[in-house]
Amino acid sequence: MSDATREQDIQFGKVIAVGVISLAVFAVGSIWSVSILHGKQQEMNPSGRVALPAELGQEEIGIVDQVPFDLNRWVHKYKQEQDQRLDSYGWVDRKAGTIHVPIDRAMDLLVQEQKK
Numbered sequence: 554m555s556d557a558t559r560e561q562d563i564q565f566g567k568v569i570a571v572g573v574i575s576l577a578v579f580a581v582g583s584i585w586s587v588s589i590l591h592g593k594q595q596e597m598n599p600s601g602r603v604a605l606p607a608e609l610g611q612e613e614i615g616i617v618d619q620v621p622f623d624l625n626r627w628v629h630k631y632k633q634e635q636d637q638r639l640d641s642y643g644w645v646d647r648k649a650g651t652i653h654v655p656i657d658r659a660m661d662l663l664v665q666e667q668k669k
Contacts, residue, residue: 608614638653645651654662
């Protein structure tokens with residue numbers, strides 16, 4: 554028999570048997586792992602499912618803000634306040650004579666000061 558004919562003599566029965574045995578082992582392993590999972594769940598909580606807490610779904614629980622960022626309105630308000638402060642003049646402390654200036658103006662003053 555030549556090499557070409559030996560390569561074509563694939564024993565499909567053995568190939569199929571290996572595939573079926575592999576699927577059976579996988580199925581048994583899956584069933585076994587699910588039974589272990591259910592056993593551990595029963596062991597940890599013998600009374601059944603845990604009731605969901607009443608706080609679930611509230612916007613704030615204790616001091617923790619639970620609102621997703623895309624729904625959170627205070628972030629936009631905070632950003633607007635910060636942007637307004639960066640773009641305006643105002644007092645920080647009148648008694649001490651401390652003011653804030655727009656960020657662009659502050660950078661220009663700093664560059665001028667560095668040039669001197």
